[in-house]
Amino acid sequence: MNTIVHLWNSLPLVPQMIIKGLAVIGVMFPIGGACSLIERKVSAKMQGRPGPNRAMPFWFAWVPVLGPFLQRLGLFHLMADGAKMFFKEDSLPGHVNKFYFLLAPVVAMIPALTTVTVVPFGAYLGDGGQLVPLVLANLDVGILAVFAVSSLGVYSLILAGWASNSKYPFLGGVRASAQLISYELSMTLSVLPVFLWINAPGGTGSLSFFHVVQAQSGTGLSWDGAWFIFYMPVSAVVFLVSLFAETNRLPFDMAEGEADLVGGFHTEYGSMKWGLFFVAEYSHMMVGSGMFILLFLGGWNPLPWLPLASLVGWLHHVTGWAFTVAPVFVGVLSIAIFLGKVLGFIFGFMVVRWTVPRFRYDQVMKLGWQKLLPLAIGNLIFYALMIAAIQLNLGWPTYLALTAGAIAALAIGLIVPRRQRAL
Amino acid sequence: MIAPPKPDLVTVNVDGKDIAVPKGTNMIEAARLASVEVPHYCYHPKLTVAGNCRMCLVEMGLPAVDPATKTPIMDPATGKQKINWMPRPTIACATNASPGLHIRTNTPAVVDCRNSVTEFLLINHPLDCPICDQAGECKLQEHSTAYGRGYSRFVEQKNVKPKRTQLGPRVTLDDERCILCSRCVRFSKEVAKDDVLGFIDRGSYSTLTCYPGRKLENNYSLNTVDICPVGALTSTDFRFKMRVWFLKQTPSIDTESSVGANTEVWSREGSIYRITPRQNDAVNDTWMADSGRILYKQVKAADRLVEYSIEGTAALPAVALAKAGGLLRAGSVAIVGSGRSSVEEQFLTRKLAEYLKAPVTLVSRVGPGDKILVSADRNPNVRGALVTGLVSSLPAQQLTELAAAIDAGQVKSVLSIGEDLTAAGLTAAQLAKVPVVYLGTQRNATSESAQVVIPTLTVFEKAGTFVNQQFRLQKFAKAVPGPAGVADDLATLAQLITAAGGPTLASDLGALWAIIAAEVKPLATVTYANLTASGLLLDGTPWAALPFVEGETLHFKPASPVAASA
Amino acid sequence: MPYVIERKPLTLLERLYIPQIIAGMRVTLKHFVSPNVTMEYPEQRPAIPAGYRGVPTLVMDPNGREKCVSCQLCEFVCPPKAIRITPGEIPADQPDRAHVEKGPKAFDIDMLRCIYCGLCQEVCPEEAIFLQNQYSMTGFTRAEMVNDKARLYELGGTLPDEHFKWDKKKAAAEHGNAH
Missing domain, CATH: 3.30.70.20 (Alpha-Beta Plaits)
Known part of the structure; x- marks a missing residue:
């Protein structure tokens, strides 16, 4: 690993960047495609049908076991779909604003691929036994970069909706912008407690994801070992709901709305331009899932209170094999754990999509502004007070009083709107 | 027109409803006048009464009179004359209406009779x-x-x-x-x-x-x-x-002779399946000759002309018409009209002849009359040609004058409207001398040698009117569409007039009849739409002196003794 | 007069929404692991229930004779006018069919028009036309989709006949009740 790192560092900047870019494209596109296949298979199973299981190149049919298996898996549908998307006529409707119409899918891809670069997807043990993150751009402002760039994604929807010069796409674009603004706030506010926690006064401040994961990598029954989801559940829920809204997934896909908007912003799109929107959507899902896992589910740590380093150490201790502490093995292991979590999370996305019906537009707005935003603000205040109390070492009675107060406030928040309605 | 004698009416009572019927009407007809249907099999209004099917059994009653004093016996309950109902049912076909006759057709006894008769009839019926x-x-x-x-x-x-x-x-x-x-x-x-x-x-x-x-x-x-x-x-x-039940019925006229029997053409989807008589008590009652029923076969016959042609090669309709118009425009045209054309076509032929100042001859066809529904004159519409003024005298069977004129070189071209000139006495040599424009439905010797052939429609494919031997104007309707590409005869004639340089005339029946009514005096009050199914009897006296060939038929007696002897 | 029904107010759990979502996800996940209910069509074929109304066919009687007498009632009743029959006469020299007298010369059912309503079967006085269990009619041309007489008999085959109407007629003729 060290030689690889050395070789990498010896490369000039431009080839480095090109290789990184190609790596992102080369990974994200197939994963986007695979996600679409998984989505089709998962939805099919949930609806009691086998899903795609027909396509197969004729020369593959004679492969004894693998051929039928891959056919049943629908793997070739993925390729067929991809090939179809690339080779089908790229129609350009006559009534659109051509420049922006063509620009929109590109704009959709930029934030989708850019945000991937700041998400660490694994770690390896460096020279001093220190964990070094595997990330394309280990930015210290990590979360800010993601928020800043991924919010640009909505521009593609608005552009597509507007440039299509057609009613349904336009409505889709308008909805997308309103929805994104509504949920961006809650999302940002919901992650603040995490960073308040890890950037407690006295330490070195950082907004990088690696730092967040490190804060969840404690051993033993310590605060550090527990994942943030356990002691910031409200943050996690708000973040999760906002994530659904931000990625335009059901039940928040107001911008698409197949039933009422005929596909919404991408009604007028076809072939690969349409495909780009979907790769972007799945990239958003991947990045969003990765963020959630990094922030609340311990990143590449296999289990709460069992960080990666401990696992590797334990493995080395039990087996005695030298390679278990080699950087390459640790890196691959961490990537596997992280990717496993991400895929599990994406499966969760899909289960939600095929379970929960689409919200009405007013319900989306109401949930965003009247439920999530107050909840996120209250959550922030609670954790700010709590962190301050812990820092001041005020003792357990204070902590309990604060918690009780927060629960009381939540209860009032739930009951008061009912009273008002009754009046 | 002769006014029918005022019938001697008697009042009968059918199912409690009084109705006045002509004396001598039997009970079936009386009930029919009262809109009551008496089922029957053997009775036919145009045949003698046999009374053997027993289906028309009804209850019959007569007003009661005192046998001794002949005074009506009144029913105190109703204040009307008492009715003596017969104890047994009677057959309605063989009982004539008498004053005060009462008929009951819907009593349980009558229905029982009908049920029983039906059951007996069905015993050996194969179903x-x-x-x-x-x-x-x-x-x-x-x-x-x-x-x-x-x-x-x-x-x-x-x-x-x-x-x-x-x-x-x-x-x-x-x-x-x-x-x-x-x-x-x-x-x-x-x-x-x-x-x-x-x-x-x-x-x-x-x-x-x-x-x-x-x-x-x-x-x-x-x-x-x-x-x-x-x-x-x-x-x-x-x-x-x-x-x-698949067949569509279209009223038509039998064209085999000048009787003009009214017919019904039964067709489905453009093909005719049969022809049956249509009742017209003044012309053919409910009959027609077998020979008239197979005339529909000419519609799909092998020798049917279906395309326009010039000198034997197919041509576009407009080209063929232009060529025909050019021939007619050259002058010295002889027109051979037809006693088979409808009144409207004969009128248009007359207009063409007047414009071209061409002489018009018709060809007469004569066969033996059978004194029933086939007359000696086998053209259905010779009187139409007289009425419209196409000709003023009766046609001859041979075109001797035309033959002479061709031999003398006085004729530059001949227009034949459906007439086979060879059959009418012209030799092939004579036909070869002049270009012939032939309008017709079937191929024949004339169409083979004609310069221009323009296909026309059969009587089943067009609408129009004929004047029969009684000078009765009768209309026929279009039963089936003509062959693809063949224009309506009126349109063809109107276009021919235009092609010959003449005026543009209406070619639809409604508009054409306005012109006919204006120009033809005997038809001054007629419109096509107003013609009834039984036809309109025209005044034939202007032509009474002409020696018509017809003998007596079912509803026609020849007016002139000359014809009667023929 | 308008009549308003107040909707039942949501309980706290329902308003929290998340428990409901989890309940829903439990349902979908249960289906996720349960076996498929669909049939993989070209390989697996459904069992056709009795009385299924598939493609209309012509059937023969157990003696292998044509039952249709071309009465054209099916042609008449057919709502989309899919049936077209050309009637014909059975010549007197066919010993076991001559007494039937009439049979179809041509019998075409246009399956592009047929709506599988079954009225032809309902109306047939000779029980000659049946909508049987053939449910898949496909073709590449319009002409292929018109079933002619030969194809209709091929599809229909022979069905049991309880009446043997023509046999009875034949028996009556042979019995010699004639004069």
Whole structure:
């Protein structure tokens, strides 16, 4: 690993960047495609049908076991779909604003691929036994970069909706912008407690994801070992709901709305331009899932209170094999754990999509502004007070009083709107 | 026009409703006038009464009078004259209306009679309606629906009789279906005057048959098929061809002779399946000749002209018409009109002749008249040509004048409207001298040698009017569409007039009749739409002196003694 | 007069929404692991229930004779006018069919028009036309989709006949009740 790192560092900047870019494209596109296949298979199973299981190149049919298996898996549908998307006529409707119409899918891809670069997807043990993150751009402002760039994604929807010069796409674009603004706030506010926690006064401040994961990598029954989801559940829920809204997934896909908007912003799109929107959507899902896992589910740590380093150490201790502490093995292991979590999370996305019906537009707005935003603000205040109390070492009675107060406030928040309605 | 004598009316009471009917009307007709249907099989209004089917049994009553004083006996309950109802039902066909006659057609007793008669008739009936050509227009079927019991109590074996006896060249008999009403027997004897049919054997073995050595082969044999109330007598031509409920009926006129029998053309999806008579009591009653029923075959005949041609090669209609117009424009044209053309076509022919200042001749066709419904004059519309002014004298059978004119070189071209000039006495050499423009439906010697051939429509493919031997203007309607690409005859003639440099004339019936009414005095009050189905009798006196060839027919007596002797 | 029904107010759990979502996800996940209910069509074929109304066919009687007498009632009743029959006469020299007299010369059912309503079967007086269990009619041309007489008999085959109407007629003829 060290030689690889050395070789990498010896490369000039431009080839480095090109290789990184190609790596992102080369990974994200197939994963986007695979996600679409998984989505089709998962939805099919949930609806009691086998899903795609027909396509197969004729020369593959004679492969004894693998051929039928891959056919049943629908793997070739993925390729067929991809090939179809690339080779089908790229129609350009006559009534659109051509420049922006063509620009929109590109704009959709930029934030989708850019945000991937700041998400660490694994770690390896460096020279001093220190964990070094595997990330394309280990930015210290990590979360800010993601928020800043991924919010640009909505521009593609608005552009597509507007440039299509057609009613349904336009409505889709308008909805997308309103929805994104509504949920961006809650999302940002919901992650603040995490960073308040890890950037407690006295330490070195950082907004990088690696730092967040490190804060969840404690051993033993310590605060550090527990994942943030356990002691910031409200943050996690708000973040999760906002994530659904931000990625335009059901039940928040107001911008698409197949039933009422005929596909919404991408009604007028076809072939690969349409495909780009979907790769972007799945990239958003991947990045969003990765963020959630990094922030609340311990990143590449296999289990709460069992960080990666401990696992590797334990493995080395039990087996005695030298390679278990080699950087390459640790890196691959961490990537596997992280990717496993991400895929599990994406499966969760899909289960939600095929379970929960689409919200009405007013319900989306109401949930965003009247439920999530107050909840996120209250959550922030609670954790700010709590962190301050812990820092001041005020003792357990204070902590309990604060918690009780927060629960009381939540209860009032739930009951008061009912009273008002009754009046 | 002769005003019919005022009928002597008597009042009868049908099912409690008083109605005035002519004296001598039988009870079936009286009930029909009162809109009450009395079911019957053997009775036919144009035949003598046999009274053998017993289906028309009704209850009959007469006003009661005191036998001694002849004073009416009043019913104190109603204050009206008491009715003496007969204890047994009577057959309505054989009882004539008398003053105060009361008829009851809907009492339980009458219905019971009908039910019983129906059950008896169905005992030996094969019930093969699915293959019976009469199905759909079968009286037995209709009355069985109304009066049948729906199942048979007859458990014994039904009689088996021959199913396909050839009574004659055109009539097939299915003996099993026969209900022995004897309509066909009476028709042959009374109307066709060819007494060949009769029943042999007794009881349920009774069978309709021809006299030994005879056949039902007179020219009216198919009328027996029409009047057969069941499917016993079937037309060999129409047998198993099409079910009647698919057929569309179009009123038409028989063109085989100047009688102008009213007909009904039965067609489905552009093909004609049969022709039957249409009742017109002033012309053909309910009959027509067999020879008129096969005329529809010319529509799809092999020699049918379906394309415009110039010198034998197919040409576009406009090109052919332009070529014909060029020939006519050259002057010295002789027009051979036709007694088969409709009144409207003859009018347009007259307009063309007037414009070209061309002489018009017609060709007469004469055959033996049978004194029933085929007259000696085999052109249906010679009187139409007289009425429209196309010709002023009767045509000859041979075109001797035209032949002479061609030989003398006075004629530069000939326009023949459906007439075969060779058959009318012109030699091939004479035809070769002049270019001929031929308008017609079938190929013949003239069309082969003609310079320009323009296809026209048969009487079944167009609408128009004919004037029959009584000077009765009768209209016919379009039953089937013409061959693809062939224009309507009126349009063809109008275009020909235009192509010859003449005025543009209307080619649809409504507009053309406005012009005809304005220009032809005898037709001044006529419009096509107002012509009734029974036709309009025109005043024939201006032509009374002409020596018409027709002899007597069913409803026509020749006016001039010359014709009577011919 | 308008009549308003107050909707039942949501309980706290329902308003929290998340428990409901989890309940829903439990349902979908249960289906996720349960076996498929669909049939993989070309390989697996459904069992056709009795009385299924598939493609209309012509059937023969157990003696292998044509039952249709071309009465054209099906042609008449057919709502989309899919049936077209050319009637014909059975010549007298066919010993076991001559007494039927009439049979179809041509019998075409246009399956592009047929709506599988079954009225033809209902109306047939000879029980000659049946909508049987053939449910898949495909073709590449319009002409292929018109079933002619031969194809209709091929599809229809022979069905049991309880009436033997023509046999009875034949028996009556042979019994010789004739004069």
